[in-house]
Structures are given as structure tokens and as C-alpha cells.
Amino acid sequence: MSEKAIPYKIYLEESEMPTSWYNMRADMKVKPAPLLNPGTHKPLTAEEMSGIFCEELVAQELDDTTAYIKIPDEIRNFYKMYRPSPLVRAYCLEQKLGTPAKIYYKFEGNNTSGSHKLNSAIAQAYYAKKQGLKGVTTETGAGQWGTALSMACAYFDLDCKVYMVKVSYEQKPFRREVMRTYGASVTPSPSETTDVGKKILAEHPGTTGSLGCAISEAVEVAVKNPGYRYVLGSVLNQVLLHQSVIGLETKAAMDKYGIKPDVIIGCAGGGSNLGGLIAPFMGEKLRGEADYRIIAVEPASCPSFTRGTYAYDFCDTGMICPLAKMYTLGSGFIPSANHAGGLRFHGMSTTLSQLYHDGYMEAVSAEQTSVFEAAEKFARIEGILPAPESSHAIKAAIDEALKCKETGEEKTILFGLTGTGYFDLVAYQKFNDGEMSDYIPSDEEIAAAVAKLPKVE
């Protein structure tokens, strides 16, 4: 098909939307290592997990052999309210950069949660409702996950308790109001409402919090309240499964127009967006059917892939969660208060960690001022104000496109634009005022946190 036939935005028809999620693990020769019981260091059983997670989600978490899992109709109907999301050809950006590269992005920001997080939130809320639960608890960093979950819970009439990382709670007061408008309760973390929160506050008075702390608090509340379970917006296999809808739509849209990406780029905090975007492409790569360069982009202030250790670690700061084998900076690592709250997690998806370990993908890190420069450029050219998290992918995509300009290569670059920055204006204000700084942890800082990793044989 000639290039002229490609519109600015490719929307699939409703009838072309995926009917199943895709589970990358089914095609991995080396499976991700299992979660371990933090006490016994034995693989966590479905029974043990079901005290924390909904039953069907436990099944999805443990299933590493079924490639396609049907999306229930109730979830597909909700998806139809804001999906399919557009695959955008960045004609204007290409032109301004003067690059021969062709740039595409899958835009997940056109919903009120402002990001891709809604894809898994609605699935998790559905299974909680199906199980007859009263409500769910969770943590949120930038607030995108909490907003998404509050929307999903409002739709299914479930109670929703959100622990929000304190620095984000303070930087993003309006996020709290969106969640309240959707009926959720929101508590800044660490808080005095949980035992683990009190302990963390005693040890680190004045901490601005982290995803790890907030997870500990939300899990404690779920375990102590009958009829509640804990839900998580990233890291877990089930989340990557739900997020595969991003990649499946992207691939269907690209196939329709005969487009094949050379490079696929996504930001990586816990890995949900990246894992979702790359899923069907990685599937082809794992099955030896096609090859793609796949790049994870993380903040230089929280560089789990590029400077972390591949080892078993706690997913939370309070060390009450299961152990996961992943690239980690240590669960005691508290990242600087950078503005990409959604990327401030010390670890990484076990699935992506195994794939990275096995050489199926690359990783780079970016400093936040350079990320905001890319974000502002993108906003002015493409008309979308991006989230700081998403802007890590923009930065890397622009870098790749500029390399093509030097070499003259006409590569096709695909990146995930996970969300909008409408609730990140405090950060943009700092950038606009020239008051934004970069923070890169020292080798000693990382070594000290990694030294405290649990000893697992």
C-alpha cells in the first residue's frame, strides 16, 4: 500500500477490536520465575494468593501456558466506551525533525483516567464484582492508576480505597478530586491508618513516600477487611495480560496498512504499558517469526533495568508482599521526588525482567529535564500535552528519529504514548520556570539498597 494512504490517525472498527488478551509467557521458553512466599521462600500457591487477590486474577497470574484468554463481554463493552485508541502517524513531528524515519504512536490518553491504566482497572474491578466482593484497595503513584480504578469501581458499584504516594498527593490535589468524584476514598501514603504506614513514618519521618510504601498499606487494609481484595496497576503478569489490548490493537492497525515497525519504544516503571504494547510483537519474536528492536525507557533517577540487579526482592517497602525475581534497586530504595510518579518503582515486571535478561529487549535511561524538553517539543508540534511518564518514550523516539536523520535510514519507529499530562502542571510549571533539576542516584546509594535484598537460594 502506498504511504499516502496512511491517515493521521488509524482507528480500528469496533468489530476489529481484540476479543482475547495475549499472554506472552505462553511463548517464552524460559518462563518468568514464580512469586515466592516471603516467609517460606517456596512458590506462592493459588490458595495463598487468594487472600490478597481475586480468584480469577490469581488464575491469570499463575497461567504461563495459555496464549489467548477471552475478554469477557462486560469488559469489552466498557472498552468500547473509550477504545479502540488511535494509532497516530506523527507526520508533523517527522517534518519538524526533518527525519526520514516514520514515527507512529499508540495514544492511550483519550479517557478520563488519562492513561492506559483503565484497561486493567476495568478487568480487575469486573472480576472483583463477579466474586461478590464489597470493594478493593490499591496504591497509586502519579494518580493515573487510582483514577482508573475509581472509574472502574464506579461503573461496577464497588467501594474503592486508594493509597496515594504522598509526593503525588501534594503535587496533584486535583487527581484526588477526580477520584472522589468517582466515589473513591483517597489517603496520602505513608499514613497513620495502617501498621506498616506508622512503621515507615517512624523510620523515615518526612518521607515523600513511594509506590513500595503505598502498596504495603493497601495490602494491609485488604487483608484486614473482609470482602476486600488488593488490586495492583502494574508489575503483575495479570496486568500485562490485560494491557496486551494495546499491542493487539496496534498490531491489527499496522497489519491493516502493511506497516512493520523496526523499533518499538515504551516507558517502563513497573512495566504494564511496555509489556502491553510489545506483547504481540514480542510473541512473534519469541516464536522466531519476526524481529523487532524493543527499547524500555526508564528515569535516570530510578533505573531498575539499567542499574539494578536481577534477583528476588519484595515488591513493597514494608516487606509484607511476596518476593518477585526482577530487576530491582532494592525494596529499601526510595527514589528522588522526580515528576514521573508512575515510574518511581524500585522493581520491574518479572516477565519483562526475564525477557530483558534473555536479551529480547534493550533498556535506556533519561534525565527528567531532557524528558520535559522532549515533552514540550512534542506538545507544540503534535498538539498533545504528554504525561511525564510517557515523555520518556517520546524522548527516546526523537533520539532514534534523529539518528535516522544522520544515517538516512527510513526506519519505522513505534512508541507508546501512555497518557496525558493534564494533572502534571506543577511539574510543567517547574520546567517552564527553569527550576527543574535532575537527580541520579550514586553507585553507593544503589549498592546499599541492593545489599539488603532478601537471601533466596
Add this chain to the structure above:
Amino acid sequence: MSEKAIPYKIYLEESEMPTSWYNMRADMKVKPAPLLNPGTHKPLTAEEMSGIFCEELVAQELDDTTAYIKIPDEIRNFYKMYRPSPLVRAYCLEQKLGTPAKIYYKFEGNNTSGSHKLNSAIAQAYYAKKQGLKGVTTETGAGQWGTALSMACAYFDLDCKVYMVKVSYEQKPFRREVMRTYGASVTPSPSETTDVGKKILAEHPGTTGSLGCAISEAVEVAVKNPGYRYVLGSVLNQVLLHQSVIGLETKAAMDKYGIKPDVIIGCAGGGSNLGGLIAPFMGEKLRGEADYRIIAVEPASCPSFTRGTYAYDFCDTGMICPLAKMYTLGSGFIPSANHAGGLRFHGMSTTLSQLYHDGYMEAVSAEQTSVFEAAEKFARIEGILPAPESSHAIKAAIDEALKCKETGEEKTILFGLTGTGYFDLVAYQKFNDGEMSDYIPSDEEIAAAVAKLPKVE
């Protein structure tokens, strides 16, 4: 076509997007009254207008005979970055209301300006650039227009000076940062930077401002600075012309599926969204080809259609702008600080005023607490957090749908969802905290402002 074939969201193909704007005035038997020179009370000439407005926009303003005006390719290319916008079938809302009515909404919020305003902003910036200007000045109420204009100016590399109604400037600090990120300068109005601002501040110390004040300031700056012109986001004929893209897309999408609306509803401040949405439908009505019920919804606190007078008045508070014949509360009327900043204008589009006067449309008003109740309901059911302005249309659409529930009529209701409420969280917070009140001006208050209308023969 069977109802089942209608998807949740109807997106036109890029090739189906309108190539011309539609000018309702061409089909009006009684044309809107001309703008008058405020000194001579004679119809304003193109030459007089060209000191304030760009030349091609002056031509569009005065043209009441050409039905279709080609959309320049540069504007169409920009449109392709965020248009076509979806026409949404509100299946979930219908189900929750238990109404036999079929509800559709045209959603204009999926762009960073957060509203339909970008449709005219990009057109006005294009003509300014084409004329070789350095920059433009404008006012903004809720901030949607200012954001839209700053995006458009960034795209065409034009300077952009925005006067923002003080109450919105204070309630929406983050709007200012979006505009700054797009390179605009933003001044709260009334300000000390203009003669008219100083005068208004002297007469009304502590005023929270109004669109009328901000217009006066922006016009003054445009007239005093060579290479600058003033641009306006609503009220004017040229703006309604550009906004016709909303209605043209809506009608094309409906025609494609064989849908004919019985009732068409839009919020009305200056009239740009309503005038754009109804344009092609009103065209059919004016030509006697079809009939539709058309309803304007305005805030009870600023009820120009429902309680105003049809007469010549100033468009601005400073009384330096041309006189327009319109439904007006008087240019001295300063509306209460309600949260639908985009609807706080004392007057109304001359075109819509004439159509309303001639019985082609109806008008209702709504109090803001009932509007926010409708907004919250809509957000929870349809997954979109609406702007307070847009929520006036939601409120009226729900009322119509509930009437159908009583009568059993299967009416098709179409409304314009002009934008998102992501920058209106201060208002939502007040509503969530039960601290929102209603304000309805007294007859005496309106009579006092109307008594000061200019005397025009």
C-alpha cells in the same frame, strides 16, 4: 439499518471529513443584524474591522450569502491531528436512565485544549499567519479558548497574548501553565496593563472579572501594537462558521447510519458550540427540508436568551467594541462567579439571536448544582468527566430522556459534549464537599443593566 449495527463510537474516515465550512446565514431569510460602529451607529465596514481583525476573517464575518467556504489544506491537516471527533451512542447512560430514548453526543474534548475551541483557534491563527502578522491577542474565560489559541499559535509560530478572566485565572492556575507550555503570555483581567483595565478596576475594585472586561483589554492591546490583531473564541459569525465542522461531521456520521435526531441540545455562552453543532441541521430547517427541535441551555446565573433583551449592545464591558444586535443582559451585567466560566458572557451570537427571535430554536436555563449532579452522574456512567459548560447540555439531555421514559417515546436526542472538566476540579471539589451554591440574578439586577443599553435607532 438495524439498531444493533450502531457502534458505541462512530468515527468518520479521514476522507469523509468536511472539506468546507457551512455558513448558516446564507440560508436565513432574515439575516442577522450587522455590527455597528459604536461612535456613528452605522454598519461597520470591512475597512473599519480590519484594524481589529485579520482581513480574511473580516470577509468571513461579513459574508452572509456564501453557503460553503473551503477549509484551507493547512487547517484540514491540523484538524486531522485531533479530528474527526467521535459521535458517541450513550448506551450506558440510556440503560441507567431506563429510557426508550436514544442518546448521542458529539464529543469535542479529545484534544489538549480540552474543547471544541481549537476548531476556530487554528483557523484564526492560520489567517493571521497568512497575513504576515507577528501575533494575536485574546481573552479567555474558563481557559479553554486561551489554551486552544496558544496551541494554534505554537503550531504556526505566532506570539499569543491572553487576558484571562480573573476568577478563572485563580480557580485554574494549571490552565495558565498549559498556555505557558505552548509559549503564550497570560494576564489576569482586569489588569493594570491596559487603560480600560485600570478604569474597570477603579470603578469595580475587587471584581472577579468577566469575559466582557477581558475582551476590552485584549482589543486595546491589539489596536495599540503594530503587527497584532485581536481574535475571539465565540459570538462572532466567523467563529460559528469554523465551528460548523462539528455539526457537519455529526450529520455525516448520522447520515451514514441512517440516524435522524429529534432533539438537538447544546450549551450556550457566546454560542460557538451550539452554532457549530446545529449548523447543517438548522440549514435543513431554514430551507424547509427537515424539522428538528433545537434547544440552547444556559446557566441560570447568566440567562441572556431566557431573560435578556433583544437589542443592540456592546460586546465588551469597556464599551470600546462594536455594537451587536443580540439577546443581552447588558454589557454592564457582571455575572456571579459560577463555575461555568465559558458561559459567563452577557450577550449571545447575533446569528443565534436572530434564529431564536424568529422561533427556530428554544432556550432553557439550569442552576449549577443541578448541572453538577448531571455531570457527576454522566462521569460515573459514561466514563468522561465533563466540563461544567458542557454539563448544561448533559442536564437538559437527561431531562429530555426522562420525559421520554414517562411518555414512552423513542426519541433520538443529540447533544454536544463540548469538553472535559480536567481543569475544573476546584468546582468539582466544591460540589463534592457540598459547598456549591446557586445564584439567580433578580429582575431588578437585570433591569438595571439593561437600562444602560446604548440607544440605537
